[in-house]
Amino acid sequence: MTRITDIELRRVLDSRGNTTVEADVATTSGGFGRAAAPSGASTGEHEAIELDAADAIERAEEAALPLLESEVDAEDQRAVDAALHEADGTENFSEIGANAAVAISMAAAKAGADSNGVPLYRHLGGTFRGQDMPTPLGNVIGGGEHAAEATNIQEFLSAPVGAPSVEDAVLANAAVHDRIKELLQAEGVPTNKGDEGAWAPPIGDAKAFDIVDEATTAVSEELGFEIGFGLDMAAAELYEDGDYVYDDGVKSTAEQIEYVAEMVREYNLVYVEDPLDENAFEAWADLTDEVGSETMICGDDLYVTNVSRLQEGIDLGSSNSILIKPNQIGTLTDAVDAIELGAEHGIESVVSHRSGETEDTTIAHVAVGAAAPFIKTGTVGGERTAKLNELLRIEGQA
Numbered sequence: 001m002t003r004i005t006d007i008e009l010r011r012v013l014d015s016r017g018n019t020t021v022e023a024d025v026a027t028t029s030g031g032f033g034r035a036a037a038p039s040g041a042s043t044g045e046h047e048a049i050e051l052d053a054a055d056a057i058e059r060a061e062e063a064a065l066p067l068l069e070s071e072v073d074a075e076d077q078r079a080v081d082a083a084l085h086e087a088d089g090t091e092n093f094s095e096i097g098a099n100a101a102v103a104i105s106m107a108a109a110k111a112g113a114d115s116n117g118v119p120l121y122r123h124l125g126g127t128f129r130g131q132d133m134p135t136p137l138g139n140v141i142g143g144g145e146h147a148a149e150a151t152n153i154q155e156f157l158s159a160p161v162g163a164p165s166v167e168d169a170v171l172a173n174a175a176v177h178d179r180i181k182e183l184l185q186a187e188g189v190p191t192n193k194g195d196e197g198a199w200a201p202p203i204g205d206a207k208a209f210d211i212v213d214e215a216t217t218a219v220s221e222e223l224g225f226e227i228g229f230g231l232d233m234a235a236a237e238l239y240e241d242g243d244y245v246y247d248d249g250v251k252s253t254a255e256q257i258e259y260v261a262e263m264v265r266e267y268n269l270v271y272v273e274d275p276l277d278e279n280a281f282e283a284w285a286d287l288t289d290e291v292g293s294e295t296m297i298c299g300d301d302l303y304v305t306n307v308s309r310l311q312e313g314i315d316l317g318s319s320n321s322i323l324i325k326p327n328q329i330g331t332l333t334d335a336v337d338a339i340e341l342g343a344e345h346g347i348e349s350v351v352s353h354r355s356g357e358t359e360d361t362t363i364a365h366v367a368v369g370a371a372a373p374f375i376k377t378g379t380v381g382g383e384r385t386a387k388l389n390e391l392l393r394i395e396g397q398a
């Protein structure tokens with residue numbers, strides 16, 4: 001039996017120094033799981049609701065714990081997550097908070113895995129999982145909502161798509177990060193860092209494209225496998241009154257599509273996340289028509305890990321990829337359902353961290369357990385390397 005006996009909730013700090021919710025889950029068979037909720041800065045308008053951590057804890061203790069303690073088996077993830085939905089009673093976890101819900105959901109999964117004596121990725125994905133490892137996308141230059149006085153585009157991502165192993169890929173991203181520092185210093189540009197550990201230099205987007213191109217090309221030649229690069233444009237943050245507003249000018253939707261397509265071709269971009277506003281499903285479909293056979297067009301704020309929004313994107317042909325953030329939707333069940341709906345329709349999943357993170361490693365296991373082809377979890381910094389190092393352990397053990 002893996003019945004949940006006890007759940008403890010507490011406030012802990014995230015990487016931005018804000019409080020977040022951590023959950024401990026214990027089971028009758030002595031299983032234990034601990035997990036903490038991450039937190040976004042460039043959050044999607046349709047995301048599940050994050051409450052103040054103290055309020056979320058108080059409300060979850062009152063409404064959710066009685067439905068879980070002594071009631072549900074930790075290994076039955078769907079039952080755990082159904083109880084969280086029942087306790088909350090809303091569409092978006094605005095009663096108990098998606099931060100409380102996701103912390104409990106992930107901690108219960110870990111307690112279920114521990115009770116059964118299996119690694120979390122195998123508990124989530126089954127015995128054949130662990131052979132196909134995700135390619136890590138590593139943020140190496142960024143700005144937007146993650147750093148002031150830096151690029152307009154939120155993330156420039158190293159994408160070691162030709163790496164023979166996760167180990168090679170993780171080291172490649174770190175090498176690209178390091179090379180960029182050298183290139184910036186050589187030009188006398190200050191090497192500040194943003195929330196995710198990427199360099200946040202005071203340069204324009206055009207300059208960042210050239211520096212990332214130079215760094216990925218150089219490291220790729222040294223290591224002998226393909227390292228492309230990609231973007232998270234977080235375009236909803238640039239969108240004002242129907243236009244995309246950059247420091248050096250304003251673009252209409254048609255111009256934004258043209259700009260993205262041009263950058264895809266000029267720099268052989270392998271990945272473009274949130275190139276358009278979070279409600280512009282049809283403009284997304286136009287862009288995907290134009291460059292979807294050459295690159296991944298990934299919906300983050302567009303889908304918010306929500307199967308109904310993903311279904312709309314599938315129906316319209318809005319993208320060929322989806323970002324998966326468990327805290328955007330509130331439970332692991334909902335996140336895995338989105339991965340599986342995508343997979344049925346040829347939509348590739350990228351399991352992702354948030355800009356505010358903790359040392360929690362659950363997303364590394366979700367990516368392996370759901371056989372997601374990509375994971376986006378930064379390049380350097382303890383809360384980022386926690387996930388990358390866990391991937392290295394999984395690769396070593398699988």
Ligand SMILES: O=C(O)[C@@H](CO)OP(=O)(O)O
Nearest residue numbers: 040041042043353354355
């Ligand atoms: O936009 C994103 O993809 C994320 C993570 O990189 O940022 P945030 O957590 O701030 O939404």
Ligand SMILES: [Mg+2]
Nearest residue numbers: 232273274300
């Ligand atoms: Mg994003």
